[in-house]
Amino acid sequence: MNGTPRPVLVVGSGPTGLLLAGDLAAAGIPVTLVEKRPHRISNLSRAFVLHARSLEQLDARGLAEELEAVGRPLDRIGLFGRLVMDLDALPSRFNHLLVLPQYEVEQVLERRAVKAGVEFRHETEVTGLAQDADGVTVEVRGPDGERGTLRAAYVVGADGMRSIVRRAIGLPFPGRSVIRSVVLADVRLAQQPETLLTANAVGDAFAFLAPFGDGYHRVIGWHRGRNVPDSEPVELDEIKEIARLALGRDYGMHDARWMSRFHSDERQAPAYRVGRVFLAGDAAHVHSPAGGQGMNTGLQDAANLSWKLAAVLHGHAAPALLDTYQAERHPVGRTVLRSSGAIVRLAMAKRPWTLALRAALTTVLDRVPAARRRVTGQVTGIGYRYPAPRGAHRLTGTRVPDVALAGGRLHEAMRGGRFVLITPRPYEGGAGREDRLAVERWASGRRTTVLVRPDGYVAWAADDADGRAIEAAVAAHVG
Incomplete structure (x- = not known):
């Protein structure tokens, strides 16, 4: 299994890894993408929205129109049952969020990566790695159990929350589980919801509905009093009960094609780079699904890192440029972790002081446009700016819209x-x-x-x- 050394080896073929690998290959950098799963695009994804900044990045790659054609735009976000945040005033060509399942994004990104020349190795699992001054040697196990090594100048771990790459370089993943026993299912509905995205919390129950576009809906539910291990089987009756408590009805859920249970963590690696190895996406940070920022933050990680790796490998930039990945993306990951955590905690507020805090925050966001713009900018990704050198022009580090x-x-x-x-x-x-x-x-x-x-x-x-x-x-x- 020992292969020709490649400049970059990407581990993990989710949206983050696919965008990164496709960018590098399009820039003329030979890249291998290693994925332990068989070659297939899974429809069992948790991500359901593309925000404005991600759509801008995809537009810069000629991919946004294809996704806009299959997704469904939504120009407002509801928070806490009474606050509506309009997106049609966003200073972006994409003044909406796009509702579509993650697998649609993966299909588009995979086609691009294949066309650009990415070498895919499916059913190949990373088991360890060692790095030296010249590169990284990655230990892998192939489809038939054979073991071997791959050699690369740089490795990017985009292999999810349980990242083997992160463990191999000795990085901890501090944090904690914030919501346990979240249930998911793909179901058909006898009655269609009135809105594209349906979400609400009542008492101890929370539920969320989003369409796949193929007749099925993804339902996510949680009940504060139901704290069982992830291995506990899920029954459709449990999901329907949570929906009735949180949404007032279960919309006649039936024909579940898939059900599962998981827990939501808030964790972030202290560093996104150790020597020649980088982390991106869920391998670097995980947080609650509130605000739909998970996949989007990973895509932004990839967009930030890919051009820097290409510039260094082509000899157009000094290796020190790669240090800016940590400086720019780690603070964003920390902010997303905190803001998504705050949204879910306030949504599920129960104690008098947390209810009062939520009411006060809702009032501020409703009445103070600057505060509303800041929150909207964080959720959609267009509000972030990167550090600039002392004395730099005021625009340095800011996002440029599609001018x-x-x-x-x-x-x-x-x-x-x-x-x-x-x-x-x-x-x-x-x-x-x-x-x-x-x-x-x-x-x-x-x-x-x-x-x-x-x-x-x-x-x-x-x-x-x-x-x-x-x-x-x-x-x-x-x-």
């Missing part, structure tokens, strides 16, 4: 994983860098020069910059 350019729009210019330099005047320094830099002009009369990273954040900006300053910035960031 209009003289030659089209930003997301189209970003396709191919390129930096995009947006200038108010002609710039001739792009020659020889066409594979990694697109030079565009503002469609408006804006005077700021902006260098946009391949993940859509500002690498550098200046007001009224001259050609020398622009060239220095391009040389420093693009190479």
